[in-house]
Every structure is written in structure tokens, then in C-alpha cells.
Amino acid sequence: MTSTPDLIILNGTLLTFDPATAGASALAIRGGVISAIGSTVEIRALAGAETNVIDAQGGTVMPGFIDSHVHLFGGAAELTMLDLRETTGRGALATALRNYAIERSDEPLLMGVAADYDILGRGQTTTRQDLDEILPDRPVALMSADHHTVWANTIALERAGILRGGPVPEGSEIVMALDGYASGQLNETGAFGPVLRLSRLGGRDFLGYVTGAEPEPPADARERAFDKEVLLRGLRHCATHGITGLHNMDGNYYQLELLSELETEGCLPTRVQVPMHLKNFDPLDRLEEAGDMRHRFASDMVWSGRVKMFMDGVLDSYTALMLAAYPGKPDSVGVAVFDAEHFNEACIKADGMGLQISVHAIGDGAVRRTLDGYEAARKVNGVRDGRHRIEHIEVIDSSDLPRLAELGVVASLQPLHAPISGLFSPYPAGDILSEVQIPYAFAWRKIRDSGTRVCFSTDWPVVPVNTMMTVAGAVHGTELPAPWVDNRQTLLETLASYTCENAWLEFNEHRKGKLKVGYMADVAILDRNILDIPTELICETNVSTTICGGNISYQL
Structure with missing residues (x-):
């Protein structure tokens, strides 16, 4: 009974x-x-x-819903920052920033988020001088929607110590102007990390995400309590959208400790997995931390067991790694964050430890290099049910499409990133993508039809964590001009990729992701x-x- x-x-x-x-x-x-x-x-x-x-x-x-790709700390922090997603034009930006500055008179760094690369107008690059004209006396930083570029004004660059440039890790760049000073554009976290450290959070919201040196977690109990409140606000926000589980992409002990404290206090509204982030300059011995995280944090609410790596940047800043040069930048194929040998060795070791691997790979060159690493791990360690993931796959070469299923790789995709969702405009052929590449850009339908397991997520705060926006973007979509093709998904495919498939992705298909006794x-x-x-x-x-x-x- x-x-x-x-x-x-x-x-x-x-x-x-x-x-x-x-x-x-x-x-x-x-x-x-x-x-x-x-x-x-x-x-x-x-x-x-x-x-x-x-x-x-x-x-x-x-x-x-299980959102299988979020940046929790950053997303939570940005809930109170200046949202520039709908802001276009110099006048609109000036009004938004000045009003925000009045509201936040004691803010050490005025942060605008979700800024378009063309926020000042089509083809206009944002410089420190542009931002100085708006607010010359308060540090200002605008974060791009993809979180791979920041534009800062002069006082922010000066206080960060990078107005005249400085050393950055491979894959990051302080863009310099002809006058020998920083232009204001900072590509990748290794470059803009010093600016973020000016903020009230001291850059801690990017802990485990950055490709450069990370800020130290605070020893001060009040700062820890503040960070915990920020995380809890973000988790509660996720719960309003039907989310009961998150796969975080920022990996570090600090977030695991704060989330575990919230669990002990009975405050966690969602389950959270947190990975270990292996950087391109890390020795492979650092993977022992991933093993320790897996052992120390293994509850139903907070757990680890996964390694995260970055293989490239993003399309808009020409830092995604491509197989051929960018049409609009013929001297560049983008940036490889990991060299092939180091990455293969990392995959072999992590896979041999029984860890799951997820890799940010946007360009077709990055996707191929990631597949090569997973294949190398199989050759050395043998075939196992690793459920290794590639995050994003915004461009894939046709010859690599069948390799996804052959190697048992999971496609971790974000429907709202795709132009078909209507949130971002399609790339015109001849600049970032060629006409030949476009049919294999954001190719969700081709990937699914190849037999590859497909899981959906948002990449919050790159896009809102709103689940219904993502479902609508995948299913309803918008008509795109040729050579773009129709990559819309069915409703049941989309809902499955957002629930039971993500439970499978985290090895919990036997107890989660279905309504079952x-x-x-x-x-x-x-x-x-x-x-x-x-x-x-x-x-x-x-x-x-x-x-x-x-x-x-x-x-x-």
C-alpha cells in the first residue's frame, strides 16, 4: 500500500x-x-x-529542466549589472551608462553586460576614448554578450595597470593602438581579468573561468557571505525558470565550498555540478585536483567529476580556431588555446582517471582538435562510457560530423546562440564565415541526424537562462536566407535534450530526468x-x- x-x-x-x-x-x-x-x-x-x-x-x-552549460557565479553577479542587450547607438549607450552611474554612486567598477560588438554602430569598434567621452572619471567596462571581450575606458585600464599593455597568457590579447597605449579592447579573460578585479566582487565571479591568473578567494568572512548571497540569488533566479539542475562551467574549490555550505543550510533550490578547470599552462599533475574534487564533493545536490578546458575563443573576435583563414581576416585562423600534444595528453590522463571531459570548441579547427584528443584517449585507454562533451560546436567540417557519433562524443549545444533563434543576426558570407562553411554552422539538425547525442543549455549569462526562450528558439525559430539552412528541432526533441538527455549526460539517467516512480x-x-x-x-x-x-x- x-x-x-x-x-x-x-x-x-x-x-x-x-x-x-x-x-x-x-x-x-x-x-x-x-x-x-x-x-x-x-x-x-x-x-x-x-x-x-x-x-x-x-x-x-x-x-x-537541467541546464547543462552555465556560468553560475558570473550569471548571478550580472543580475544586478547594467544590461545592454537591447542598447544600440552612441546616444543610447551614453544615457544608459550615465543613469547607471548615478544609481551606483559607490560602485568601484561600472559594468555593462551583453554589449554588442557593434554597440556604437555597424562596423564601429569601441575604444577607450569612446567610453571616456561618456564617463571619463569612473572606471567603466563593457562585457560582450559572449563574455570573450571587454571594452574599458582609460581610468579602468590605468587602475588595472594595463594602459600601456602587459603580459597575457596564450589566447588572450590587450589590443594596442598605434600610440602605444591600450585601445580599450581586451580579448579573452587573461587580458580583461585585471579590469574585473576592480569590481566589488574582485573578479571572483570569474573564478574557474579565466584563462589567466585567477583572483584569490577571500579570507574575509563578510566577503564570503556576500559571494554566497550572490550565488543563492542566481540559483533562485534559475528556479523561476523550472530549472532543477545546473552543470556549471566554472570550476574551483571555492564555489564547491560555498554551494556545499548552502546545501548544509538547506538553502539550495537547484542541484549543481562543478568541474575542475584545466588551463593551457597547467601541468597535467593538476588533474589530481579533479580527482580530489570528485571524492570530496559527491552529494545529490553538489558534485564534481568533470574536467573543463577551452580550445579556442569566439567567432565575433576572430579568435575561434578555424581550419581555413577567416575570409575577412586572411592572415588569421584564430587562436588555439591548447597545442595539440598537450591537449591529447590531458585527454588521455583525464579519461584514464575516469573523469568526464567537456571542451569549449567553437570553430571547425577547434572541434577537430578536440575530437583528435578524444580519439587519442580511446586509443590509449580503450573504449569506455565517458560521455565526453564538446561545448558549442558552432562550426564543424563535414568530414568531422560522423566522428562525433563514432567516438561517442556528446554535442552540448545552445539553441539561443544560433541565428535561427532570432537573438543574434546571421553572419554574412565573406567575413567571419565563408559560403561553404555556413551550411555547417550551428548545424544542430545535421548533428542530431548523424546519430550524435544532443544536449541543450543556455551558456547563461551569454544569453538569458529563460528555458522557454531556449525552447522557442530551437523549435519555432526564424527563416534565414540561403546559404543558411533550417536547423529547427521538434518540440519533443528539444524538451528531451533539456531534461532526460541532460540527466543521461551526468550519468543519472537511472534516477533523474523522467517522471517515474x-x-x-x-x-x-x-x-x-x-x-x-x-x-x-x-x-x-x-x-x-x-x-x-x-x-x-x-x-x-
């Missing part, structure tokens, strides 16, 4: 991803797991006097039946309730 549930959900349209319970309309939760699934009449009969009852009112009831009670309830509305209305759908481990973490 079923024990009295703690919580029941009635009158829903259940999307269980379990054929055995197709057509169910209700479920029960007890002790943090799903205890029963059935009709509303059957589940209602299980309720006791103390059972919490939620009426889904016909809305979709589904497994909680005995599985973790991680549930999202939508305010309508998403399976029965026109695709253009998906973006208007809201999450009404989020449940993580049987606890309500958000309710509209």
Missing part, C-alpha cells in the same frame, strides 16, 4: 518520458522521490490531511499545455511551479 504522500500534483498533462505512464494526469511525491503516477482520481485518493496539493490546471507537468522528484509545472499550442506561443509560456527533491523551490 502506498504511503501518504508529502505532495501531489493533480489535473496535469504529464510529459513523463516513460512510455509506461503515457496519458497520466497526476503524480505523488514522498521523501523527495516520485511515489506514484496515475490519473487525478487515483492520486487524489492517496492524499492525507497533511499532503500539499497542487492543481496543475491542465498545464504540462514534466521533469525539471522511484526517481528524484525534480518537476517543472508550466502554466499551459506546451504540447498543444502553436509554436509561436511557446515563448509566452511561464513556469508556474518548480520542485527540486520534493521541495517547492519556486511558485508563481
Whole structure:
């Protein structure tokens, strides 16, 4: 006989991803797991006097979303920074920055985020002098939407000690002007890290992300408490979008410790995996830290077991590693963060330790080099179920497409990055991409149809962590001119890649990612039946309730 549930959900349209319970309309939760699934009449009969009852009112009831690629600390910090996503033109930027400066009179660094590369106008490069005209006496930094470029004014560069340039790690660049001073553009975290250290967070929001020297975690208890509050604000924000699990891409002990403290305090609204970040200048012995993280942090709410690496930069700054020179920059194929031999050795060692690997690879050259590293690990260690990942795959060569499935590599993709989503404009042929490359750019449909496992995420704060925006971007999309091709996904493919496929990605497919008796009670309830509305209305759908481990973490 079923024990009295703690919580029941009635009158829903259940999307269980379990054929055995197709057509169910209700479920029960007890002790943090799903205890029963059935009709509303059957589940209602299980309720006791103390059972919490939620009426889904016909809305979709589904497994909680798992966002498999986020930068949690940075995303959380940016919730209170100046959002420039919709800002275009010199006048609009000046107004936004000056108003923000008045509101934040004591802010040591005025940070604008989600800035477009052409924020001043098409083809206009932002310089320190441009920002000086707006605010000459307060340090200002604008972060690009992709988080690979920062533009800073003169006082910020001066206080950071890089106005006249300085040493940076491979893959980063302080762009210099002809006058011998920094132009204001800083490419990659090894270059803009000194500027971020001017902020209230001291750059700690980029801990585990940067490719240069990292800021030290604070010893001061008040700063630690502040950082923990920032993380908790970010996690609660994620819960409002039906998210019950996150795969963080910033790896370090400090975040693991803060998240574990929140878990002990019973405050965590979502589950979080945190990797170890191996940098291109690190000796391979540093991978022992990844093994230690896996051992020390292994709860259902906070865990590790993964290594993160960067192989290249991004398309917009011509730092993504390509197989052929950029059409608009014929002297460059981009930047290889790792040389091939070092990367192969890192893959062999990490794979041999039983660790999962995820690699940022955007250009077709970076994708090939990453596949070569995974293949090298297989040749040395043998074939195992490693579920190694490539993050982004924004351009892939046609000859490498079948290698993804052959090597068992997971494509970790972000639908809102693709021009088809409508958030970013398509690249015109002849500058960043050639006409031959475009059919294999953001080629989500080709990748899925090749037999490759596909998992979806946001890369928050590169784009909003809003799950319905991502679903709509993948499914509804927008028509693009030739030679762009249609890469839209079906609704069920998209929802699976955002839930049960991401549970599989984290080796939890036996207890998470489905609505199934005995599985973790991680549930999202939508305010309508998403399976029965026109695709253009998906973006208007809201999450009404989020449940993580049987606890309500958000309710509209």
C-alpha cells in the first residue's frame, strides 16, 4: 500500500518520458522521490490531511529542466549589472551608462553586460576614448554578450595597470593602438581579468573561468557571505525558470565550498555540478585536483567529476580556431588555446582517471582538435562510457560530423546562440564565415541526424537562462536566407535534450530526468499545455511551479 504522500500534483498533462505512464494526469511525491503516477482520481485518493496539493490546471507537468552549460557565479553577479542587450547607438549607450552611474554612486567598477560588438554602430569598434567621452572619471567596462571581450575606458585600464599593455597568457590579447597605449579592447579573460578585479566582487565571479591568473578567494568572512548571497540569488533566479539542475562551467574549490555550505543550510533550490578547470599552462599533475574534487564533493545536490578546458575563443573576435583563414581576416585562423600534444595528453590522463571531459570548441579547427584528443584517449585507454562533451560546436567540417557519433562524443549545444533563434543576426558570407562553411554552422539538425547525442543549455549569462526562450528558439525559430539552412528541432526533441538527455549526460539517467516512480522528484509545472499550442506561443509560456527533491523551490 502506498504511503501518504508529502505532495501531489493533480489535473496535469504529464510529459513523463516513460512510455509506461503515457496519458497520466497526476503524480505523488514522498521523501523527495516520485511515489506514484496515475490519473487525478487515483492520486487524489492517496492524499492525507497533511499532503500539499497542487492543481496543475491542465498545464504540462514534466521533469525539471537541467541546464547543462552555465556560468553560475558570473550569471548571478550580472543580475544586478547594467544590461545592454537591447542598447544600440552612441546616444543610447551614453544615457544608459550615465543613469547607471548615478544609481551606483559607490560602485568601484561600472559594468555593462551583453554589449554588442557593434554597440556604437555597424562596423564601429569601441575604444577607450569612446567610453571616456561618456564617463571619463569612473572606471567603466563593457562585457560582450559572449563574455570573450571587454571594452574599458582609460581610468579602468590605468587602475588595472594595463594602459600601456602587459603580459597575457596564450589566447588572450590587450589590443594596442598605434600610440602605444591600450585601445580599450581586451580579448579573452587573461587580458580583461585585471579590469574585473576592480569590481566589488574582485573578479571572483570569474573564478574557474579565466584563462589567466585567477583572483584569490577571500579570507574575509563578510566577503564570503556576500559571494554566497550572490550565488543563492542566481540559483533562485534559475528556479523561476523550472530549472532543477545546473552543470556549471566554472570550476574551483571555492564555489564547491560555498554551494556545499548552502546545501548544509538547506538553502539550495537547484542541484549543481562543478568541474575542475584545466588551463593551457597547467601541468597535467593538476588533474589530481579533479580527482580530489570528485571524492570530496559527491552529494545529490553538489558534485564534481568533470574536467573543463577551452580550445579556442569566439567567432565575433576572430579568435575561434578555424581550419581555413577567416575570409575577412586572411592572415588569421584564430587562436588555439591548447597545442595539440598537450591537449591529447590531458585527454588521455583525464579519461584514464575516469573523469568526464567537456571542451569549449567553437570553430571547425577547434572541434577537430578536440575530437583528435578524444580519439587519442580511446586509443590509449580503450573504449569506455565517458560521455565526453564538446561545448558549442558552432562550426564543424563535414568530414568531422560522423566522428562525433563514432567516438561517442556528446554535442552540448545552445539553441539561443544560433541565428535561427532570432537573438543574434546571421553572419554574412565573406567575413567571419565563408559560403561553404555556413551550411555547417550551428548545424544542430545535421548533428542530431548523424546519430550524435544532443544536449541543450543556455551558456547563461551569454544569453538569458529563460528555458522557454531556449525552447522557442530551437523549435519555432526564424527563416534565414540561403546559404543558411533550417536547423529547427521538434518540440519533443528539444524538451528531451533539456531534461532526460541532460540527466543521461551526468550519468543519472537511472534516477533523474523522467517522471517515474522511484526517481528524484525534480518537476517543472508550466502554466499551459506546451504540447498543444502553436509554436509561436511557446515563448509566452511561464513556469508556474518548480520542485527540486520534493521541495517547492519556486511558485508563481
